Amino acid sequence: MNFIRVGLGRRLIALMIDWLMCYAIITASVGGLGRRTHLDGFAVLALFFFEVFLLVSLTGASAGHRILGISVIRFSDGRAPTIVQSLIRTLLLCLVITAITFDENGRGLHDRLSGTVLTLRRKISA
Numbered sequence: 001m002n003f004i005r006v007g008l009g010r011r012l013i014a015l016m017i018d019w020l021m022c023y024a025i026i027t028a029s030v031g032g033l034g035r036r037t038h039l040d041g042f043a044v045l046a047l048f049f050f051e052v053f054l055l056v057s058l059t060g061a062s063a064g065h066r067i068l069g070i071s072v073i074r075f076s077d078g079r080a081p082t083i084v085q086s087l088i089r090t091l092l093l094c095l096v097i098t099a100i101t102f103d104e105n106g107r108g109l110h111d112r113l114s115g116t117v118l119t120l121r122r123k124i125s126a
Contacts, residue, residue, distance in 0.1 A: 003078065004120040005106045006070050011118060014064030021063060022047040049094050057086040065118070075107070075117045089114035 026043045052062045060080045061071040072081050072089065081089065092110035101109040107117050 003073065003117055006118045006120060007106075008102075010068050010070060014062065014068045014070060017064035017067055018052060018062050019044070019048055022051060045094060049090055052093065053086055053090040056081060056090065057083050061121075069121050070118055071121050072116050073119055075111070075115050081114070081116050085114045085116055089116050 023044050026040055026047060030037070030040060055062045056065075056072050059066075060073065065071055072086075073079065074081055074085065089110050092113060093108075095110075097109075103112060111117055
């Protein structure tokens with residue numbers, strides 16, 4: 001399968017965009033930075049999980065991915081990931097350690113175990 005690899009920098013920026021977006025939503029919903037509680041960190045993680053899982057399942061890309069022009073595809077055939085693949089990928093992404101362990105194709109452990117790959121959305125010319 002041919003795909004355009006996504007570098008670590010672009011991956012981290014997309015992750016940061018998604019995380020900061022969820023952080024801002026939770027912070028705004030509790031009344032600002034001064035009103036945060038110890039449970040808000042879990043709320044940010046829960047919202048992050050929901051956002052990434054829902055958007056990758058439905059559109060093949062989270063908000064951060066879309067902004068940076070990347071998407072999640074199946075490694076085997078380049079099609080959109082299934083709901084199960086999106087769920088596995090997102091669960092493992094939230095564990096963090098699986099997201100920072102890469103193979104020779106630039107795929108994190110969360111991508112390898114879910115059978116997906118992160119790629120640029122541009123078409124590859126044959």
